[in-house]
Amino acid sequence: MKHLISVLVENKFGTLNRVAAMFSARGFNLESISIGETEDSEISRMTIVTRGDDQIISQVVKQLNRLIDTIKVTDLTKQPHVERELLLMTLKLGKSVQHEIFELINVFKGKVVDIKQKSITIEVIGTPDKINTTIDIFRPYGIRELARSGAVAIQRGE
Amino acid sequence: MHSSDQTLNGSEIFFECLRREHVEYIFGYPGGSLLKVYETLHDVKDIEHILVRHEQGATHMAEGYARATGKPGVVLVTSGPGATNTVTGIANAYMDSSPMVVFTGQVPSSLIGNDAFQEADIVGITRSITKHNFLVKDVRELALTIRKAFFLATTGRPGPVLIDMPKDVLNASCPFHWPETVDIRGFKPTLICHLNQVEKAAQKIAQAKRPLLYIGGGVISAEASEELRAFAIEQNIPVTMTLQGLGAFPTNHPLSMGMLGMHGTYWANQAVNNCDLLIAVGARFDDRVTGKIETFAPQAYKIHNDIDPTNVDKNVKVDLPIVGDARHFLASLREVMPEKSANREPWLEQINSWRESCPLSYSYDEQTLRTEFVIEEVSKQTAGNAVVVTDVGQHQMWTSQYFKFINPRSIITSGGLGTMGYGLPAAIGAAFGIKDRPVVLFCGDGGFMMNVQELVTAVHHKLPVKIFLINNSYLGMVRQWQELFHKEKYSFTDLGDSNPDFVKVAEAFGCKALLAETPAAARAAVSEALAWNDGPVLVEFRVVKKDMVFPMVPAGGSISDMLLARLNPKTMV
Numbered sequence: 001m002k003h004l005i006s007v008l009v010e011n012k013f014g015t016l017n018r019v020a021a022m023f024s025a026r027g028f029n030l031e032s033i034s035i036g037e038t039e040d041s042e043i044s045r046m047t048i049v050t051r052g053d054d055q056i057i058s059q060v061v062k063q064l065n066r067l068i069d070t071i072k073v074t075d076l077t078k079q080p081h082v083e084r085e086l087l088l089m090t091l092k093l094g095k096s097v098q099h100e101i102f103e104l105i106n107v108f109k110g111k112v113v114d115i116k117q118k119s120i121t122i123e124v125i126g127t128p129d130k131i132n133t134t135i136d137i138f139r140p141y142g143i144r145e146l147a148r149s150g151a152v153a154i155q156r157g158e
Numbered sequence: 159m160h161s162s163d164q165t166l167n168g169s170e171i172f173f174e175c176l177r178r179e180h181v182e183y184i185f186g187y188p189g190g191s192l193l194k195v196y197e198t199l200h201d202v203k204d205i206e207h208i209l210v211r212h213e214q215g216a217t218h219m220a221e222g223y224a225r226a227t228g229k230p231g232v233v234l235v236t237s238g239p240g241a242t243n244t245v246t247g248i249a250n251a252y253m254d255s256s257p258m259v260v261f262t263g264q265v266p267s268s269l270i271g272n273d274a275f276q277e278a279d280i281v282g283i284t285r286s287i288t289k290h291n292f293l294v295k296d297v298r299e300l301a302l303t304i305r306k307a308f309f310l311a312t313t314g315r316p317g318p319v320l321i322d323m324p325k326d327v328l329n330a331s332c333p334f335h336w337p338e339t340v341d342i343r344g345f346k347p348t349l350i351c352h353l354n355q356v357e358k359a360a361q362k363i364a365q366a367k368r369p370l371l372y373i374g375g376g377v378i379s380a381e382a383s384e385e386l387r388a389f390a391i392e393q394n395i396p397v398t399m400t401l402q403g404l405g406a407f408p409t410n411h412p413l414s415m416g417m418l419g420m421h422g423t424y425w426a427n428q429a430v431n432n433c434d435l436l437i438a439v440g441a442r443f444d445d446r447v448t449g450k451i452e453t454f455a456p457q458a459y460k461i462h463n464d465i466d467p468t469n470v471d472k473n474v475k476v477d478l479p480i481v482g483d484a485r486h487f488l489a490s491l492r493e494v495m496p497e498k499s500a501n502r503e504p505w506l507e508q509i510n511s512w513r514e515s516c517p518l519s520y521s522y523d524e525q526t527l528r529t530e531f532v533i534e535e536v537s538k539q540t541a542g543n544a545v546v547v548t549d550v551g552q553h554q555m556w557t558s559q560y561f562k563f564i565n566p567r568s569i570i571t572s573g574g575l576g577t578m579g580y581g582l583p584a585a586i587g588a589a590f591g592i593k594d595r596p597v598v599l600f601c602g603d604g605g606f607m608m609n610v611q612e613l614v615t616a617v618h619h620k621l622p623v624k625i626f627l628i629n630n631s632y633l634g635m636v637r638q639w640q641e642l643f644h645k646e647k648y649s650f651t652d653l654g655d656s657n658p659d660f661v662k663v664a665e666a667f668g669c670k671a672l673l674a675e676t677p678a679a680a681r682a683a684v685s686e687a688l689a690w691n692d693g694p695v696l697v698e699f700r701v702v703k704k705d706m707v708f709p710m711v712p713a714g715g716s717i718s719d720m721l722l723a724r725l726n727p728k729t730m731v
Contacts, residue, residue, distance in 0.1 A: 010344060014293075018285055025286045055471060062468040068290040068310065071344045 002031070003057050004083060004153050007046040007064055008072040011037060015069045019046060022067060028052065028060050032128075032150030043071065047152045049128070080156040086149040087124045087131045088113070092142035101141055108134050119144060127151075162335055168297045168328035169198040172261070173205065175304040178336055181205055181232050183223060183590050185216035189236025190276055191263030194328045208590065208619065211611035213240050215583040217247020218609070221256045222587030225570045226545055226597075228381070230257040230311045231587060237263045238276030241322075242283065246577055248318045249287040253574025254402060255379060257316035259307050260288075264324040267295060281322050289317030297330040302337050309340045314347030315466040316379055347465065351482030356490045359437070359461050359478055364496040366435035368505045369395045370458075372418065372447075375402025375573070376440015376465060382485035383407070383566040386439070389488050393495065394502045396509055398426040400441050401558055405568040409561075410542070415509065416518075419447040420711050421555040424722065425512035427709075430455050431717045432508070438462045440484040443473040444574070445713075453716035463487040516709075516722060518559050524677060527701045529553055529628050531677050533560040535684050536598055536626060544596045544624075545570065545588050549581030549605035552634040555707045557600050579608025582625065586612055589621040596624060596688060603629040603657055613667040616694040624687045625669075625696040627660055630703050638706045642721070654703075664696040672697045 009015045016035055023030040031049040038045050050060055057075065064073045076083075091101060093115070105112065105122055108130070114121035124134050128151050135146065160166060160174050172195060176184070184207045188196045199207055210216040213235045220231025231251075235244055241262040251258045265274040281293045290310050292303050300323070307319040363369060377386055383406045390397050390413055397407040398418040407414050415426040430436070436458040441447070443462075448454040451474060462469075462476040463484060470479040480487060520530040533556055536544070542564040548554040548571040563569060570588055572580040585599035606627055616623050631654035640648050664671035670690060674680040680699055687695045710721045 014281065014285075017282070021285050055475070059468065059472060062470075066466070066468050068342060068345050 001053070001057075002049065002051050002077070003060075004076045004081065004151060005048045005050065005061065005064070006074045006076050006153060006155070007048060007070055008038070009044050009046055010069040010071065011042050011044045012069060015044070016046070018067055018069060019048075019064065022063055023050075026059070026063055028056065028063075032148075034150040034152050036152075047150070049151050074155065076153050076155060081153050082156060083127050083151050083153040084125055085128045085131045085151045087134060087146065088121065089124070089135070089138065089146040090119050090121045090144040091138060092144060093118055093120045094142075097141055104137060108137075110134070160334055163333045165331050166334045167194070167331045168300055168323070169195040171297070171300050171332075171334055172304070172323070172328070173198060173202050174334055175301050175336070176205055176232065179230075179304070179308045183208055184232050184234050185210055185219040185223075185587065186234030187213050187216060187236065187240060189240050189263060191237040191265060191325045192234065192328075194325070195234070195263070207234075208615065210583070211614050212609065213243035214247050214579070215609050215612040215615065217244045217251065217258070217260065218577075218580050218583035219587030219590070219612070219615075220258050220260075221247065221251045221254075222547060222570050222584030223591040224251075224256045224258055224587075225584075226567055226588035227591035228379070228567065229591070230259055230308060233258065233260040235260070235262055236276065237265055237280075238278045240276075241280035242278050245283060245287070246575075248284055248320065250572055250575040250577045250580060251318040252287045252289070254572065255316050255375065256318070257311040258318040259311050260318060260320045262320060262322050263328075264293070264322045266326040267324045268326070270324065280320065284320050287318070288320050291320040291322070293322045294324070294327050297327050298332045300327065301335060302340075305337050305340050306342060310342070310345065314345075314349070315376075348467070348481045349465070349483045349486060351463065351480050351487045351490060353490065353494075355478060355480045356487065357494050359480060360491055360494045360496065362435060362459055362461065362478065363393065363395075363437065363491075364499045366459075367500045367502065368433045369393075369435040369437065369502070370429050370433040371395050371397040372400075372430070372436055372438045372441055373397055373403040373406050374400045374439065374441025377403055377406040377484045378440075378566045380440060380465070380484035381566075382440070382483075382488050385485055385488035385492065389492050392492065393499055394506070395437070396429060396506065398422070398429065400444070400447055401569070401571060401573045403441065404558060405563040405566045408564045410564065417558045419444075420449065420713070421558065421707050421709065423513075423518060423559070424516035424709050424720065425509055427711065427717045427720060428512045429509050433458045436460045438464075438476070439487065440464060442469045445473070448474060449711045449719075450714055450716045453718070522677070527674065527676055527680055527699060528705060529556045529630070529699070529701050530560050532626060532628065532680055532684070532699050532701070533557055533600065535681055537561045539684055539688055540596055540598065542568075544568070544598045545592050547571065547581055547585035547588055547597065547599045549599075549601040550576045550578045551602045551605060552630075552638065552705070552707050553600045553602050553628045555635075578605040581605055582609050583612045583615075585623045585625070586616050586621055589616075589623045590619075596622070598624040598626060600626050600628060602634060603627065603631060603653060603660070604633045606660070610663065613664065613669055613694070617668045620693040622691050623694045625664075625694060626684075626687075627696055627698045628701055629657070629660060629698050630701050630705070631657060632703055634705070635707070637704070641704075641706065643712070660696065660698040669693065670695040673700070674698070675700045
């Protein structure tokens with residue numbers, strides 16, 4: 001099962017490497033990892049997407065806790081949370097399909113961030129599932145390049 | 159000692175911090191990045207620097223010292239090759255949870271990343287084999303980093319910590335400030351066991367008719383042997399130990415069952431197979447202990463006390479996890495045990511009948527020298543009171559079977575990593591820490607050669623290490639697996655034609671050396687070696703070449719697959 005784990009870590013060089021290295025050393029699945037500073041500049045938040053049964057996930061959480069640079073580990077999967085991912089995607093812009101592309105961008109509540117004669121770059125924000133669907137739908141129009149941020153997530157407020 | 163707030167350079171701060179951590183010995187080797195430190199060291203009189211002959215030797219010495227004394231071992235090496243040579247020793251200390259602080263020199267900060275001369279990214283290299291590691295980027299952080307490193311290495315589950323110190327940091331100066339306390343927000347180990355869980359354990363233990371204590375090295379490092387002895391005897395519960403747990407409970411007590419696992423005793427493994435309650439303390443259900451997980455202690459309700467939560471439910475799913483310090487666990491358990499417990503006599507009788515049906519044994523005649531005999535003889539002549547260091551292989555397993563360990567911190571051996579070459583330097587480190595008990599090393603002819611250079615260190619410091627070199631002219635354990643599982647293809651395990659004359663080698667180093675080829679000569683040589691106090695002594699025992707260690711549970715097998723003796727008599731001697 002997919003799990004979304006939020007980790008508060010010391011904002012120091014090498015921390016991301018420690019976490020990523022632990023995943024590979026222990027043979028855990030690491031689907032995506034994203035990191036950024038929090039409201040406290042000494043602390044960063046990592047959002048990790050991983051897969052495994054309960055026994056594996058419990059080991060993942062414990063092994064994360066064991067790292068000296070981790071401050072707090074939360075498995076968000078079973079708690080109310082908000083999860084988002086950013087997609088940036090450049091598409092071929094053929095005259096015949098222009099209309100359809102713009103309509104689809106609206107359907108996915110996307111934004112046009114750059115437009116050239118033969119290409120268009122859009123951004124879409126949503127759950128990783130929505131991002132997957134977006135990519136599938138746009139694929140037939142010709143995707144030149146795409147970049148995904150990986151999931152970021154936060155617990156819902158009280 | 160320098161006063162606080164005095165301006166010092168990085169290398170002076172380094173020694174000032176070691177003083178405050180009560181460091182007695184540094185195991186080290188100088189080099190370009192550490193010239194400033196060695197300049198300062200020249201006038202340091204209160205900390206003894208032991209010059210090794212290879213940095214790997216320094217790490218094993220530091221670990222041997224740490225395991226013998228319980229205090230952290232300290233290593234000091236230069237950048238690049240000096241640092242990379244410590245990798246095996248650090249990995250060994252990590253697997254066996256030994257407290258150690260390794261200081262590496264580093265090229266100047268401005269050159270880091272430039273492929274400078276003698277540069278290696280040792281922080282990157284050792285990330286997965288240290289409990290934590292640091293690169294000090296500013297001399298003002300040095301004292302706090304050293305304070306943190308010793309705290310991390312010795313608190314909770316012990317382990318190695320590495321500090322990388324660039325040359326410019328060691329040269330720069332700042333006011334010295336020693337932090338009296340240290341707080342690391344991401345490191346809050348659980349030392350105190352949850353009382354509800356302990357009470358639940360007490361109820362289960364009181365009801366159990368066939369309980370078994372499964373004891374690991376955590377009991378030794380938590381200094382919990384006294385509590386264990388009291389608890390096991392009060393409750394009349396038999397005790398089996400892992401390789402690292404040996405000595406936690408005296409082998410000569412009727413409740414002791416010796417070691418369990420791959421080369422454990424028949425009765426200990428039968429007890430695991432048949433117990434209704436397993437109490438694991440400071441042990442981690444290693445594959446060499448469990449064999450096939452599905453058939454490990456299949457009838458037992460499992461209680462697991464460990465200081466490291468990641469050890470719980472890692473290999474074996476347990477029924478009652480209790481995270482915390484082993485001494486606290488056993489002490490609080492003794493307080494809450496109900497007055498009456500189930501009758502264990504039938505269980506103990508059953509174990510005794512297993513013990514009688516299949517005891518440890520080896521064949522003996524006056525002309526043939528066997529490793530088991532040598533180990534028994536050393537055990538007898540030291541009354542089990544020696545600090546025993548081993549290398550890795552057959553002699554190590556025979557030591558676990560035939561040496562009668564009485565006290566904790568009596569076996570120093572590479573368990574997790576299985577590092578050949580560990581024994582000699584580890585014995586030297588132990589001998590620096592322990593002066594009132596004999597330090598004896600059992601070592602094979604293969605492993606001895608892997609760090610033979612450290613014989614110089616032992617001779618130079620006149621350390622009374624007893625080196626018992628068991629020479630069977632083979633990489634015996636690998637040979638054993640080749641015979642049992644690899645169609646008797648003895649690929650590259652026969653050292654007979656290429657081994658040196660070990661007596662001459664020892665003598666060339668200035669070490670007293672003896673040779674024994676029969677049981678009578680071995681008995682006399684052990685006695686002479688134990689009486690020799692003018693530096694180290696090596697005894698080469700030429701033993702039977704093709705013996706195998708039994709019993710043996712093949713890797714991944716169940717207790718029912720246990721081999722009790724050689725299957726194919728034609729391959730005997």
